[in-house]
Amino acid sequence: MEIGGIIAYLVSLIIMAGIYAVFTLGLNIQWGYTGLFNIGIAGFFCIGAYTSALITTPMPSGIYAHYVHQIFGLNLPFIFGIIGAAAVCGLIAFFIGIPTLKLREDYLAIATIGIAETIRLIFNNERWLANGPRGLMGLPQPLQNLIAARNYNYLYLVIVLLILVIVYLAIERGIRSPWGRVLRAIREDEVSAAMSGKDIFYFKTQSLIWGSMVMGIGGALYAHYTKAISPDVFTPLYGTFIIWVMLMVGGSGNNKGAILGAFVVWGIWTGTKFVIDLLPTTLKARAFYIRFFLIGILLEFILIHRPQGLLGEEKKISKMMD
Amino acid sequence: MAELFVYGIVLGSIIALGSIGLTLVFGILRFANFAHGDLMTAGAYVALFLVTRLFNWFGIPDNNFGRLSFGWRMVFAFPISMMAIATLAIILDRLLYRPLRRKKSPSVILSMAALGASFIIQMTVLILWGADSLFYKPGILRPAIMLPLGIKIRPDQIFIVLVVFLSITVLHLFLKHTRMGKAMRATADNPELARVTGIDTNRIILLTWGIGGAMAAMGGILYGIDVQLHPGMGWGFLLPLFAATILGGIGNMYGALIGALVMGVVQQLSTAYLLPTYKPAVAFIIMILILLIRPQGIFGGRL
Amino acid sequence: MSLLEVTKITAGYGETDILQSVSVELREKEIVAIIGPNGAGKSTLLKAIFGLLAPKKGSIKLKGEEIMGLSPDRIVRKGMAYVPQVENVFPTLTVHENLEMGAFIRTDNYQNKLDEIYALFPMLSKRKSERVGKLSGGMRQMVAMGRALMLDPKILLLDEPTASLAPSLVGTIFGKIIEINQKGVAMMIVEQNAKETLKISARCYVLAMGRKVFEDSGEALMKNEEIGKLYLGG
Numbered sequence: 001m002e003i004g005g006i007i008a009y010l011v012s013l014i015i016m017a018g019i020y021a022v023f024t025l026g027l028n029i030q031w032g033y034t035g036l037f038n039i040g041i042a043g044f045f046c047i048g049a050y051t052s053a054l055i056t057t058p059m060p061s062g063i064y065a066h067y068v069h070q071i072f073g074l075n076l077p078f079i080f081g082i083i084g085a086a087a088v089c090g091l092i093a094f095f096i097g098i099p100t101l102k103l104r105e106d107y108l109a110i111a112t113i114g115i116a117e118t119i120r121l122i123f124n125n126e127r128w129l130a131n132g133p134r135g136l137m138g139l140p141q142p143l144q145n146l147i148a149a150r151n152y153n154y155l156y157l158v159i160v161l162l163i164l165v166i167v168y169l170a171i172e173r174g175i176r177s178p179w180g181r182v183l184r185a186i187r188e189d190e191v192s193a194a195m196s197g198k199d200i201f202y203f204k205t206q207s208l209i210w211g212s213m214v215m216g217i218g219g220a221l222y223a224h225y226t227k228a229i230s231p232d233v234f235t236p237l238y239g240t241f242i243i244w245v246m247l248m249v250g251g252s253g254n255n256k257g258a259i260l261g262a263f264v265v266w267g268i269w270t271g272t273k274f275v276i277d278l279l280p281t282t283l284k285a286r287a288f289y290i291r292f293f294l295i296g297i298l299l300e301f302i303l304i305h306r307p308q309g310l311l312g313e314e315k316k317i318s319k320m321m322d
Numbered sequence: 323m324a325e326l327f328v329y330g331i332v333l334g335s336i337i338a339l340g341s342i343g344l345t346l347v348f349g350i351l352r353f354a355n356f357a358h359g360d361l362m363t364a365g366a367y368v369a370l371f372l373v374t375r376l377f378n379w380f381g382i383p384d385n386n387f388g389r390l391s392f393g394w395r396m397v398f399a400f401p402i403s404m405m406a407i408a409t410l411a412i413i414l415d416r417l418l419y420r421p422l423r424r425k426k427s428p429s430v431i432l433s434m435a436a437l438g439a440s441f442i443i444q445m446t447v448l449i450l451w452g453a454d455s456l457f458y459k460p461g462i463l464r465p466a467i468m469l470p471l472g473i474k475i476r477p478d479q480i481f482i483v484l485v486v487f488l489s490i491t492v493l494h495l496f497l498k499h500t501r502m503g504k505a506m507r508a509t510a511d512n513p514e515l516a517r518v519t520g521i522d523t524n525r526i527i528l529l530t531w532g533i534g535g536a537m538a539a540m541g542g543i544l545y546g547i548d549v550q551l552h553p554g555m556g557w558g559f560l561l562p563l564f565a566a567t568i569l570g571g572i573g574n575m576y577g578a579l580i581g582a583l584v585m586g587v588v589q590q591l592s593t594a595y596l597l598p599t600y601k602p603a604v605a606f607i608i609m610i611l612i613l614l615i616r617p618q619g620i621f622g623g624r625l
Numbered sequence: 626m627s628l629l630e631v632t633k634i635t636a637g638y639g640e641t642d643i644l645q646s647v648s649v650e651l652r653e654k655e656i657v658a659i660i661g662p663n664g665a666g667k668s669t670l671l672k673a674i675f676g677l678l679a680p681k682k683g684s685i686k687l688k689g690e691e692i693m694g695l696s697p698d699r700i701v702r703k704g705m706a707y708v709p710q711v712e713n714v715f716p717t718l719t720v721h722e723n724l725e726m727g728a729f730i731r732t733d734n735y736q737n738k739l740d741e742i743y744a745l746f747p748m749l750s751k752r753k754s755e756r757v758g759k760l761s762g763g764m765r766q767m768v769a770m771g772r773a774l775m776l777d778p779k780i781l782l783l784d785e786p787t788a789s790l791a792p793s794l795v796g797t798i799f800g801k802i803i804e805i806n807q808k809g810v811a812m813m814i815v816e817q818n819a820k821e822t823l824k825i826s827a828r829c830y831v832l833a834m835g836r837k838v839f840e841d842s843g844e845a846l847m848k849n850e851e852i853g854k855l856y857l858g859g
Contacts, residue, residue, distance in 0.1 A: 035430075037430050037433070037434075039437065099610055099613070099614050100610070100613075103613055103617075105429070105430045106353065106354035106429060106430065106433050107354075107568070107613060107617075109354065109356075109430075109433060110354060110356075110560070110561070110564045110609070111606075111609070111610060111613070113560065113561065114561050114602070114603070114605075114606030114609065114610070115606070117561065117602050117603065117606065118602075118603040118606055121599055121600055121602070121603050122603075124599070125597055125599060125600070236557065237441065241437070241438075241441055244434070244437075248434075283449075285452075286448065286449045286452065289445045289448040289449045290445070290449055292441065292445050293442060293445035293446065293449065296438050296439075296441045296442040296445060297442065299434075299435075299438040300417075300418060300435060300438045300439070300442070303418075303422065303431060303434060303435050303438070304418065304421050304422065304435075307427070307431065501725075501729070504718065504722055504725060504726065505726065505729060507715070507717060507718060507722075508715045508718060508722075508726045510717075511715040511716055511717050511718065512712055512714075512715055512716075514677070514709075514712070515709065515712060515713065515714070515715065516715075516726075517696070517697050517698055518675070518677070518697050518698075518701065518707055518709070519701065519726050519727060519729055519730075519772065520697075520698045520701040520702060520729055520730040520776070521698070521726070521729050521730075522698065523698075
C-alpha cells in the first residue's frame, strides 16, 4: 500500500475516532460526572444525525419527492445543522428527563434502552419523517466547494478535531465550576448532596441535557462524514455499547480519559479488522461479529480488572483546590 | 379482538418464564440483569443445534407428535438446553458478577457487566448462525384449531400455555414447600439476615441462576417454536421482561407472572392500532407509566 | 467461666474507626448490658463480635476459641446467635417459616424446639401462618428472637430489642429476656432503654465515643449518680 493510501486511511480513522470521542465526552458528563446510567446513546446519536441531515438538505421536489420523504428540509449550512442537532437533542433530553430522572439508576438505564429503541422504531417506520428504512442520502459536507473531493477528508478532519477541542474545553470549564462540583457530589452520594439543599433533579436534568447536546453534535458530525444515514446505523451495538466501552476503557470521570478511550477502542476495533483478514474465508463473513465479540470481552476485562479505566478519574476537580 | 387477547396470553406465558427468572435474580442478587433476554436467545439456539444437528447425527426420529410442530427431538432438547443455560448463567456469575460482588461494586457496574454479557452472547449466536431468522422446522404447516368465538389457535400454542403453567406450578411448590425454596425466599427478603441465620447464600445464588437460566431457556425455545429464532430475539424481550417484572413488583414471582400476562395481552392488543414492530415501544410506555404512577408495582415489591 | 472474651477491639467502616480498643466479657448464664449514647459504637460492637464487620485489631474468643475474622454463618454454628436491631425478620415469610429458617442448619428433627419457642411466645402460636411483615412491632421482635433461639445458642446477642416498641410492650419483651436467660442462655444486650436493662443485668459496660468508659455491676451502676445523669437520661 502506498503512502498516500495509508495516510488517507489514517485520516479516516482519526475522523471516526474523533467523532466517537465527542460522544464519549457527552457520556462522560452524564455518567462520569453525574452517575446517570444512559444506555440510550443511540437515540441521541440518531436524532442528532437526522436533525442535522434534515436541516441541511432541501425538501425533495419533483420526481425526487416520490422516492424521498422528509418532514422538513431547510437547506441551511452545516453550522445550523450542528446547532440544530444539539438544540433538538437537548430539548428531547429535557422531556425524557421529566419522567425518568427521578428513577433509580437501573430503572433509568432500562428507560433509556426503551427510549432509544422507540426512537429507532419511529424513524424506521414513519416514512414521512425521514424516509423510513431507506434513510437519507447525499448529505452535504461543510465547505465542500473549497477543496477537491479526494482531499476533502483532510478538511473534515480539521473540522472534527476543532469541534472536539471546543467541546472538550467547554466541558472542562463547566466541570471545574461550582456547578460541576455539585454534579460530582451527586454521583458520590446523592443523599448527602440532597441534604445540603441542592435540587438534585435540576442538576441531573442539566447534566442529561448538556450530555445529550454533545451527543447530538457527534451525530451531526457522523452524518456529514458518511453522507448517508439510515435507522440501522443507530443500533444498540454501534451507537451505544461501543461508546460505553470507550468511556470505561479510557476512564470515566476524566475528559482526557474519554477522548483517549475513544481513540484506543476505535484503534482496537480497526486493528481487529486486519487480524480477521488472516482468518479462513468461512469465518470472514462473520468477521464483524467476531470483532464485536472481542470488544465485549474487552469491556468485561476492564470492569473486573481495571474499572477506573486507563487514566482513572480526575483528581483535581476545582481550580480553587489546586 | 378476542383472538388477539388469546394470543396475548400465549405471548405473556413466554414472557412470564423470563420475567419470573428476572425477578428472582433482581430480588436475591439485587441488580438489573440485562443479559436475561439473551439467556432466552441462548436457550433457543442451543435447542436449535440439538434438534437440527446433533440429534440428526444420533439418528433420533424427527416426526412430529400429532398436530404439534415438534417431536422427540424437542422433548430431549428441552432439558438439555435448560441445563446448558443454567450452567451458562452460573458461569457468568462466577466469571463476572461474583468478582464484582466481592469488590463491593455498585449494582450499576454489575448491570453494565450484564450488558456486556448480553452482547457477547448475541455476537456468539451471530458468529455461529448468522443474522437470518431461523426455524426449528422450516416450511412446516401450522394447522390451527378452532375455538369458540371464532378464535384460531395452534396446537403449539396450547402446548406452550400448558407447559408454562405447569412449570410455574412446580416452581411455586418448590418455593413454598421445600427447605431450599424457603431459604431462597428468605434470602430475597433479607440477604444479610439469611447469612446471620447460617444459610449458605452462595448456594442460594447458584440455585437462583440455575432456575433463572433454565426458565429463560424454556422461554426462548417456546418462542422459537411459536414464532421464529433470530439473534436479536432476547434483546427484543428485554423491555417486555423488565416491564412485566416492574409491573408485578420486583422480587415477587406471582407479580412477575401477572405482569407478564398483562404485557403479553397489551402488546398484542396494540397491534390492532399500531404496527407490530412497535410492540417493544408499547412495553416501554407501559413501564414508564408504572414507574411514574406506582413504582413498587401491583403487588408492592422492592423499589 | 468466660464464654465470650472480647479484647481490645478496634473496628470501623472504611477509614474511620468506630470502636477503639474495647474489651468486654460475657460469662455463662449471665446478662450483660451495653449502654451509652447514640453513636457510641454499641451496635458496631455486636456486629464485630458476630463477624458482620471485620475488626482491625484485637481478639474475640468464644469458649476459648479465636473467632475473629470468621464469617457469621461459621460463628452461628459455634453456638452464638444474633438479633439485629432493624430488618431482623423475613417479612414475606410466615411466622412458622421464619422459625424454620432459624433452624436451617439443623440436621435433626427440631419439632421439640419449635414447641418450646411457641410455648415461650404464645401469641406467636396463634399466628403461625401469618406473614411476619404484617405483624406488629412487638410480635416481630418476638419472631426475631424466636428465630435466633432455634439453634439452642449458648450466647444471644441482642441489638436494642425494645427500640421502636410501644412502652407497654417493653415490659413484655424484658420478661421474655429473663425467661430465656433462665433457660441458661447468656445474653449481651445493647439498649437505649438503659434503666430497665440494668435491672436485669449482672454486669454492665458503658460505651461512649467508641471507648469503654465504665464497667460495673448492674446494681452499682444504677446507684451511680454521675453515670445516671450522663448516660441513663435520668
